[in-house]
Each structure stands twice: as structure tokens, then as C-alpha cells.
Amino acid sequence: xxxxxxxxxxxxxxxxxxxxxxxxxxxxxxxxxxxxxxxxxxxxxxxxxxxxxxxxxxxxxxxxxxxxxxxxxxxxxxxxxxxxxxxxxxxxxxxxxxxxxxxxxxxxxxxxxxxxxxxxxxxxxxxxxxxxxxxxxxxxxxxxxxxxxxxxxxxxxxxxxxxxxxxxxxxxxxxxxxxxxxxxxxxxxxxxxxxxxxxxxxxxxxxxxxxxxxxxxxxxxxxxxxx
Amino acid sequence: xxxxxxxxxxxxxxxxxxxxxxxxxxxxxxxxxxxxxxxxxxxxxxxxxxxxxxxxxxxxxxxxxxxxxxxxxxxxxxxxxxxxxxxxxxxxxxxxxxxxxxxxxxxxxxxxxxxxxxxxxxxxxxxxxxxxxxxxxxxxxxxxxxxxxxxxxxxxxxxxxxxxxxxxxxxxxxxxxxxxxxxxxxxxxxxxxxxxxxxxxxxxxxxxxxxxxxxxxxxxxxxxxxx
DNA sequence: CGTGCAGTTGAGCAAATTCAACGCTTGTGG
DNA sequence: CCACAAGCGTTGAATTTGCTCAACTGCACG
Numbered sequence: 001x002x003x004x005x006x007x008x009x010x011x012x013x014x015x016x017x018x019x020x021x022x023x024x025x026x027x028x029x030x031x032x033x034x035x036x037x038x039x040x041x042x043x044x045x046x047x048x049x050x051x052x053x054x055x056x057x058x059x060x061x062x063x064x065x066x067x068x069x070x071x072x073x074x075x076x077x078x079x080x081x082x083x084x085x086x087x088x089x090x091x092x093x094x095x096x097x098x099x100x101x102x103x104x105x106x107x108x109x110x111x112x113x114x115x116x117x118x119x120x121x122x123x124x125x126x127x128x129x130x131x132x133x134x135x136x137x138x139x140x141x142x143x144x145x146x147x148x149x150x151x152x153x154x155x156x157x158x159x160x161x162x163x164x165x166x167x168x169x170x171x172x173x174x175x176x177x178x179x180x181x182x183x184x185x186x187x188x189x190x191x192x193x194x195x196x197x198x199x200x201x202x203x204x205x206x207x208x209x210x211x212x213x214x215x216x217x218x219x220x221x222x223x224x225x226x227x
Numbered sequence: 228x229x230x231x232x233x234x235x236x237x238x239x240x241x242x243x244x245x246x247x248x249x250x251x252x253x254x255x256x257x258x259x260x261x262x263x264x265x266x267x268x269x270x271x272x273x274x275x276x277x278x279x280x281x282x283x284x285x286x287x288x289x290x291x292x293x294x295x296x297x298x299x300x301x302x303x304x305x306x307x308x309x310x311x312x313x314x315x316x317x318x319x320x321x322x323x324x325x326x327x328x329x330x331x332x333x334x335x336x337x338x339x340x341x342x343x344x345x346x347x348x349x350x351x352x353x354x355x356x357x358x359x360x361x362x363x364x365x366x367x368x369x370x371x372x373x374x375x376x377x378x379x380x381x382x383x384x385x386x387x388x389x390x391x392x393x394x395x396x397x398x399x400x401x402x403x404x405x406x407x408x409x410x411x412x413x414x415x416x417x418x419x420x421x422x423x424x425x426x427x428x429x430x431x432x433x434x435x436x437x438x439x440x441x442x443x444x445x446x447x448x449x450x451x452x453x454x
Numbered sequence: 455c456g457t458g459c460a461g462t463t464g465a466g467c468a469a470a471t472t473c474a475a476c477g478c479t480t481g482t483g484g
Numbered sequence: 485c486c487a488c489a490a491g492c493g494t495t496g497a498a499t500t501t502g503c504t505c506a507a508c509t510g511c512a513c514g
Contacts, residue, residue, distance in 0.1 A: 072454040211492075418462080424462095
């Protein structure tokens, strides 16, 4: 069983070629009894890759996960960030259509897909849960679609509100992801994201405590942008 | 029971205010026994509206359906076109998050949602079918997301290929929808769609037999744009 | 034959991208 | 402890892409 994790290479380009570096997140494919136990993933470690068999469902315990695809021209599109409590990895087919990586060091619980499916076949409640999980993911994807037809300001505002919803109660938002991650999620460039954030700061809508620590000062402005 | 259908108003603007005109597509909400029988919908007739209870599942028998939302600023975003054979109207919640309209005159079969859900609770096969239908819809939505981060040429090429896949065998594609529909699906303006189509015609990639009759002359170019 | 709608085309403009330089923080090695 | 490189983020200037506004064409229908 080969142990290898794939992470982003360190070049300053924005296209995503990949490079093999360290120890393995895929041990469990040979050790199905690990299902249900939390597994640690390092920053940028791959959880699964596009085209791999979709044998597990995943639940984020701590950290954050990005779901993404790399286009032929090297651009990357992130379809979702998953934060603690979120389940991900549900796929219609046998194979993953997307890749998943840990944004920062993360702890993730794995459950064998076949176990869940078998349980669902027996138990209507499980089937129902699985279905509503998929349906929620569908709504998420549709909301993301609506994001991508808006202006840069609107997208960034929507992103900030979405993140603050995912971290309720925190007055200072601690974003786990980089500007590049945000840009690839919003379909913008890092420069545009950066400029838009400073613009929002200049208008006292937000406060950039540090580049990844943001306070939402004026939610009504953000809500209006989001509308 | 009030009979009324809602259609687009006739103004030249691109924002979508609405105006009541003619006879009712919602008879079935009072006549559940109609479930399973095909119902006719006129061009632009509303099938269901955002916020209405999601009491039915729908299957297109003939014609075409657009699923859309109208933003606060009046712009419309179409999330999907459904052609004969497609099932639509599956929603995670009790209410429709989107609206559905017939693109052209269409025939659509309705099935009571509660019947399907009850069947799914008893029968694992039905539950499985329902789940995979939802999952397919999810993949569709994700594919659409990937569309919206591409250039205008790439979006139009992807649209043409998608449509040709939905109408296999036809050498001349007969598009049921207007330029405005296409634009709202691709997140572009009608002008950009029009210009892009003429550009593709000038490069002999497609042939515009008539504005809604298109022949794909050079699929490899389209595929390259799509990649 | 006019009217209305759908689609096309053109010119100017605005928004976001591209390319480039720079600043700040962090980690590493002398 | 300082020097320096690497990563990440910000800022500026030029460019490109698609949008806006406007005019015009072709077609269908009365």
C-alpha cells in the first residue's frame, strides 16, 4: 500500500500542477474498519481525487475542506467549502466527480459508502436522511450558481455572509482559506477579491483585523449587496 | 378555484415583471387524481412558482421547461432546461425554491409528491431511484457552475454541445428557447450570445440555418472550447 | 401594408483581468 | 540575532471582455 499525499506545488503561478510529497490519507481503503473513526489530514492534503472510486462518505470534525476541479487550462474552480459538522463526498456515480483537500489541518470522519447504502436499503429513515443530505447539497450548488452571475462586490459580500453563517457567534471571523481559495470559489481573481475587501473596509462595512481575520461591521450593507 | 396563468409581459426591457393573462395550469392542486395524466401547458405558462408548496413531481413528455429565479434587480437566472424525458420539481424543502415555466407549448405529467415519498418509504427501489434522480440533478447544477466561470465563447459552445446531447440524432438542432432564455442560462446578455453565435458561424464552426435552427459543423472546435 | 416581436449589429463604456511591482510575515540558516 | 528567501497579500497601470444603449433588419400576423 503506497503512502503518498499530494499538495499544491509552491510556485507563484495560478495554475495548479501537482507534486507528490508526503504521507498517506488513503490508508483506509485497505482498512475499512477505520470507518467512523476520525482521521487527521494535513494542510493541503488530498482527501480524494477526481475519478477515484467514491467508497466513503466524510464528515468534517475540525478544520475545513475544499471541493474543487481543475480545468484543462489550469484554472481551479472550488464548488464548496465544508466546515465542522458538514458531510461531504456524496456522489451520484461510482466515482468522485470532484477532488477534496484539507484547507488547513483537519480531522475528518470516514464512513464506508456501502455500509450507508445497505443501511438505507433496510431503513427508510436512513434513506430519507441520505436523500435530504443530497438535496441540501443540491440547494447549495444552486445557490452557488446564483453567486457566479453577480458582480464582484456582491460575490464577496455573499461569501462573507455565508462564512459568518457557518461560524455563528464568532465576532471576529477567522477564515481558514487563502485569497486564492476565495477567488477560485467566487470565480474571480485574487486581485479582485483583495481590492473588493479593501473597498469594503474603506466604506466601514468590514474590518480587516488581519488578512484572514475579518469583522463584519455593517451587515445591512452586506445584505443589501447580497439581496 | 381561480384560473390564471402568468406569462412574461411584452415590454422590451430585460427585467421580468409579470402580468396576469389567461387560463390555469394549477387545476391539479384541487384534483389530485390527475396525478400521472399528462397536462398541457401553453408557451410561457407557469408550471409552479418560487415559494409555492412543492406538492408534485413533473415529467416532460413534449416541449421544454425552464427552471429559473428572478433576482431583486430584475435579472433572471435560468438554472436548467428540461426536455422530454426529464423529471423536475424535486425539492429538498416543502416549498419550491425556483419557478418553472413552459418554454413552448408542452405536455407534462404530474405525480403527487406525497405518493412518491410514501412509496419510497416502503420500497427501497423507489427510494433509490428518487435519490439518484436528485444526485443527477446535483451533478447538473455543478456542471452548470463550471459553465459560469468560462468565457462567452466557451459558454455558448458548451450550451450547443449540451443541447445537441439532449437531442441526439438530429442533424439540424431545433432550439425551443429564445436568445434571452439562452442568455439567462449562460449568465450573458442576448447581444453577447448573438455576437458569439455569428462569430462561430463566421469561423464555420456552426451554421445558422435560421435563428433557432442550428447545425454543428465542427464539433471538435466546440469540444476544444468546451474542454 | 403596417405593427410588434426576435434577433443582429455597432459604438462607447465599465468592470474585471492581466501584468508587474511592492510590502509584510514567517521560517531557515549562518 | 540578523540576513534572506518564500509565500501571501496588496496596490497600480494597462488591457480586455462583455455590457449598455441605440439603431436597424427580418419575419410573422393582423
